[in-house]
Amino acid sequence: MRIGLIGAGRIGTFHAATLSRHRDVGSLIITDVDTGRAQELADRLGETAAPGVDEIFTWGVDAVVITAATSAHAELIGRAARSGLPVFCEKPIAVDLQGTLHALAEVDAAGTVLQMGFQRRFDAGYVQAREAVRSGRLGRLHTVRALTADQEPPPAAYLPVSGGIYRDCLVHDFDILRWVTGQEVAEVYATGSDAGPAMFRETGDLDTAMAVLTLEDGTLATVTAARLNGAGYDVRMELAGELDTIVVGLDDRTPIASAEPSGPPPADKPWTGFLDRFGPAYEAEIAAFVEVVRGERANPCDGREALQSLRIAEACELSRQEQRPVVLGEVTGVRD
Numbered sequence: 001m002r003i004g005l006i007g008a009g010r011i012g013t014f015h016a017a018t019l020s021r022h023r024d025v026g027s028l029i030i031t032d033v034d035t036g037r038a039q040e041l042a043d044r045l046g047e048t049a050a051p052g053v054d055e056i057f058t059w060g061v062d063a064v065v066i067t068a069a070t071s072a073h074a075e076l077i078g079r080a081a082r083s084g085l086p087v088f089c090e091k092p093i094a095v096d097l098q099g100t101l102h103a104l105a106e107v108d109a110a111g112t113v114l115q116m117g118f119q120r121r122f123d124a125g126y127v128q129a130r131e132a133v134r135s136g137r138l139g140r141l142h143t144v145r146a147l148t149a150d151q152e153p154p155p156a157a158y159l160p161v162s163g164g165i166y167r168d169c170l171v172h173d174f175d176i177l178r179w180v181t182g183q184e185v186a187e188v189y190a191t192g193s194d195a196g197p198a199m200f201r202e203t204g205d206l207d208t209a210m211a212v213l214t215l216e217d218g219t220l221a222t223v224t225a226a227r228l229n230g231a232g233y234d235v236r237m238e239l240a241g242e243l244d245t246i247v248v249g250l251d252d253r254t255p256i257a258s259a260e261p262s263g264p265p266p267a268d269k270p271w272t273g274f275l276d277r278f279g280p281a282y283e284a285e286i287a288a289f290v291e292v293v294r295g296e297r298a299n300p301c302d303g304r305e306a307l308q309s310l311r312i313a314e315a316c317e318l319s320r321q322e323q324r325p326v327v328l329g330e331v332t333g334v335r336d
Helices: 010-020 035-045 053-058 070-082 097-110 124-135 156-162 171-181 198-202 274-293 303-322
Strands: 002-006 027-031 063-066 087-090 114-117 141-149 185-193 208-215 220-226 234-241 245-248
Touching (some): 002 053, 010 027, 010 035, 010 063, 027 035, 053 070, 063 070, 070 087, 070 097, 070 156, 087 274, 097 303, 114 274, 114 303, 124 171, 124 245, 141 171, 156 198, 171 185, 171 220, 171 303, 185 303, 208 303, 234 274
Parallel strands (some): 002 063, 063 087, 087 114, 141 220
Antiparallel strands (some): 141 234, 185 208
């Protein structure tokens, strides 16, 4: 199998290394807007660098992995679809609903595969949480608390193209909430703060955000995000039911400290970032994509899943701006 990888940044480099050592992947063609960076990565892995995106589609590949800048995702998905190629794409498809819907329409028209990169679905803790909810072990689920906190904020240049904290960061929590509970979000109420570094105010973004979500079965969920969590990278989910309560992401590397005299000591080596925390999950999602391309399994996370999470993010942004609850039915992406 020959795979084309577009984008040799941090996550692209990780995926390229995973693919290069996969037993069912014979070779990679790697390209990036920075041709030197693509060549360096290809040389390091013993793979082939391409001078541009065109070569990915003319040199003969069996599938495409998109880890390029967000602004290029929708166009590249469409090009892969028109070429009849299965594609894996890091989230998001696009930062707006119109762009997302257009790309999905191209995939549907071509009848090709689009697998989205929501790696938490492949994390062992979230898999166990899903099983606990679905098996009835927790009883009636009444409360979910989810959080994502970055140790350090992203570069200032990234903020204007990120889509904002709900679309860029909390979209992972929205996706995993749906996946673990099996429920859709019915209503949101969101708020946020830009009281941190000036770059957030200058770009109209937030450094801290929160939303209360009501699921269709009445379960209540809170999701919070913070861009500056000096203790470390912290991603957790608590699920409380009438019979039991469980936590995802609580281990000896969780960057929290107990205020109780008899509580556990702070983590010696707290998580520092998403690749550190979710490395095995990223490897598993790429392995799953190879299996999808080979026809050995169904698509574990198609583009419609990304659309639903983006709709929740859009509802949160609308709620924050208008300071009111927003029903998901208000967010369709279809213009009048």
